[in-house]
Every structure is written in structure tokens, then in C-alpha cells.
Amino acid sequence: MHAIVAQTPVRSAYAARQQLIASAGPLDVDQLSRHVQIARRKLAPGQHAYRAGQPFHAIYLVHAGFLKTCDLSEDGRERVTSFHMRGELVGVESIGLAHYACDVVALDDSEIWELPYPPVLHACLQMPELQSRLTAALAAQIRNDRAWMLALGTLTAEQRVAAFLLDMAERHLRLGFSPRRFLLRMGRADIASFLGLKHETVTRALSRLDRLLCIEVQRRDIRLLDTDGLRRMAGQGEAIH
Amino acid sequence: MHAIVAQTPVRSAYAARQQLIASAGPLDVDQLSRHVQIARRKLAPGQHAYRAGQPFHAIYLVHAGFLKTCDLSEDGRERVTSFHMRGELVGVESIGLAHYACDVVALDDSEIWELPYPPVLHACLQMPELQSRLTAALAAQIRNDRAWMLALGTLTAEQRVAAFLLDMAERHLRLGFSPRRFLLRMGRADIASFLGLKHETVTRALSRLDRLLCIEVQRRDIRLLDTDGLRRMAGQGEAIH
DNA sequence: GCACGGTTGTTACGGACCGTTACGCAGCGT
């Protein structure tokens, strides 16, 4: 990542920051912007980036803030299937459809960059690197989902919460924030939905992890005290068998 | 689908069948084969298409048979994350990696067509349609995974089994087989792993659905007696609230 | 044919876990 930034001539502080963000993300926005018109949208908490059923016309790159994706079934069952932070692509699950397949909602003040979709595909023809990045980003999304499917199918409630906290910590770290202390941008209900639990269970698990001195919880303020302990519970530390 | 076949000159019975399969799948193999070398591999039950850690060099199109994808975590937890039938792409989750991320195992005598990966990307530059199909196939995979995440997080054991049977029925139907009666190609343990349950629970659920006259089970031989009833349980029929 | 072990599927029972329900409390805007 740093190598890519170093190889690129830095034209200004703003351009440098933009480049950093671009290279940190799955796509090179700087280069892409030469071929497609990129609009910027700001969202307040609770606002939708898009809703299920709206015409599909673009994917989005999260430039700032925090969002969630909600899948809805025919009979009204709802689930948060992922959270999104800066540098991540949103909306890729709807590629190939005429209409978006789910809701994306901002949980915090956010800015997303709109990448109109057919044009992006067209730009790929002139930028092979972009095509490669895009398919790789889609594949990475699949792997990410599969990893959570594995977790949800094999871990207990407490282990899932531990794994969730570790995931959040790692993502904060990647963005240059402290992995030891961070604020959750979503409520207990959203965490529970994502982990396939009830919000009371999430509360219980957090309380217990606090009692075990693994973490310190004050509402949405999280401190990780014993990261290795958490990793051990979440099955990411060492082999149990 | 039939329209596409009709538009294409049929050169022989074999070519027609090949064309049908090609058009039924996510990619146009006929056209693709002009640009990349496609090898055919036959697998006996239990044989691996690839294993986690092997160098990534190709994705596969299932031409015949039945396969499963197994994800493995660091600490040995294992899960079946999907099953694959004719016309489906396998290995896309590993795109962008140097090594495959999971195991793919044949559950039946199978034939898979090897699509060498960097060449496929290269071919996309000359066939825009292929590129569009490939990204759409990846996105469809994401949606499929998300739909199951939703189901696993919100449905009870019995409902999951019902949903699983309906999914199998629909896929059999798409391939031109009876959706009312089919043979499961995988064991109870694989079903359980996929659904995030234990194999005894799957057995119990199947027995209960049998007792309720929704289905008729004789080991791997499944008959669907009351499809609507199953749909109602699985939350695909009508709104409950 | 028959016995044999190995694999897979089925059933039963006790117990852990988590969902359900209920209530209490804090923060915040009206």
C-alpha cells in the first residue's frame, strides 16, 4: 500500500490524501475519475444511500462515515448483512440487476462517492487494472461474507460478539485509528441482527466480556483490554483441538 | 434461454447440447473457448477440484455432477458454504488471491471445465459481454450468500431445512429435473454444516416434516408433498405479520 | 448365500444456551 503511494507523484496535500484513500480502497478513484463522472453525496444518520427496489445505476465508494446494508426477505424478516467504513465498496451486491437488492443506511454522517455502473464497466475496457481490481473486490466481498457465515454457523453468541469486536478493531486499525478503543456507530439491535442474535444476548455477552476483564464497555464506547483473550474465544488465536 | 439457443445455428446434437449448457450458465463457453484453452476434468466422489492453499490458476464451470465448497478457519472449524450443480461457477471466491481460499470436493461423479483465470480476464477485454457476465455472476454469488445469511440468522432449524429443500427443488427444476422428487447428493452432516446445525437436528427436522406430511423421506430420496406448506414454514410464501 | 465391519442415518434423553418477556434506568428532545 505505501509502495503504491510512494510510486505516485504527489501533487498536493489534498491530492496526496485523495491518493492515499484511493489506493487504500479497492479502486483507483483518481484514474477512474478521468473516465467516469463521480458525484459526491453526503448522508446524515438514518438517511439511505439507496433502497431495495430503486433502479440500479451506480456503486459507491465510502469516503467517510459509517453505513450498514440491510437485507429484507419477502415475509418481512430483516437482517444487517454488513457494515461499511471508509474505503469500502457499497452496492456491488446489486450488480447485474435492474433494481437494488437491499437497503443501505448511514449510521453516522457519511460521504459516499457515486460510481455510475455501466460507465465503470466501460472504463474497465480501457483500464485492465481497474477490471482486475473490481473483480477482486467482488471476490473479496464473497470471502468476507463466507467468513462470517462460518462464524455464525460455528460460534456461540459470546464468541460471535468477540469476533465482531476484533473485526471492528482491525478495521479501525487499517484506517489509522486505535484498535484498542473505539466507538460503535451502531446500536445493539444492529449488532444483534448482524450476528444472528437478539439485542439482549449481545448486551449479556458484552457485559460478560467486561466482567471477564477482556473489554470495558460504556454504552457504545469500547476498550479492548485483552485482545489475545478475545482472539482465543473467537477461535482466531490458536487451535483448540 | 431458449431464444438464445434458437438464434444459434445448431451444428450437431452434441454441439446443441453444449450450447444449451453454455447459455444456461453464467458465461458463454462457446465464445470463451475461442480465446482461452478450456480443459475438462472428471472427478469421482470425494475427489477435490482444488484445496485451500493450492496456487490459484483457474475458475471452474460445473458441467455435470455435484460439488461442495468447504471453508476452514484457522482453529479447525469447518463449514460447507455452498453446493454446486451444473452450470454454476466454482472458485470465484478465490479471485484476486495467490492461493485458493477453500476446498471444493465432488459429492458425485462430476465434470468441471477449467477456465484459466488470468486468461479469462484478458479475454474480457475483447468480449465486453463476457466481462459483464462475469461481474454479474460474482454479484449473484454475493446475493446468494446474503440470502442464506439472512435465513440462517432468522430461521429455526426446521425452517432452515424446509428452505434448503425448496432451494434444492428449484435448482433441480432449472436443470429440467423434477422438483417434486430428487436424490440428495450430500449426507446429513454436509446439510447440517451448510445450515449451521448438527446432523441429528437435520434428521429430526426431516422426520418431523415427514410426519407433518410435507415431505416423504427415505434416506437421500426426497419427495415434496406440500410445497406450499414448506414455503409457508420457510417464510417464502406469505407475510406472517 | 452369509457374516462382517464401516459408514450413514435415526431416535431418545438430559442439559446448556439463548430467545422471550418483563421491568428499570439513562439520555434526549418536546
Place this chain on the structure above:
DNA sequence: ACGCTGCGTAACGGTCCGTAACAACCGTGC
């Protein structure tokens, strides 16, 4: 003050797991 929303705690009950024993099916070999 009031209501509203989000969060924490507790008691109860149901679902699902864990273990075990048993039955059905398979191929093998005698």
C-alpha cells in the same frame, strides 16, 4: 414534566446441542 428510544438485568421456557445406542445400508470376504 413527559414520552421516546436505546441499553441493562433478571426469570422462565423452548430450542437445539451432546451423547449415546440402535438400525439400515454398503462393500468386502469367506
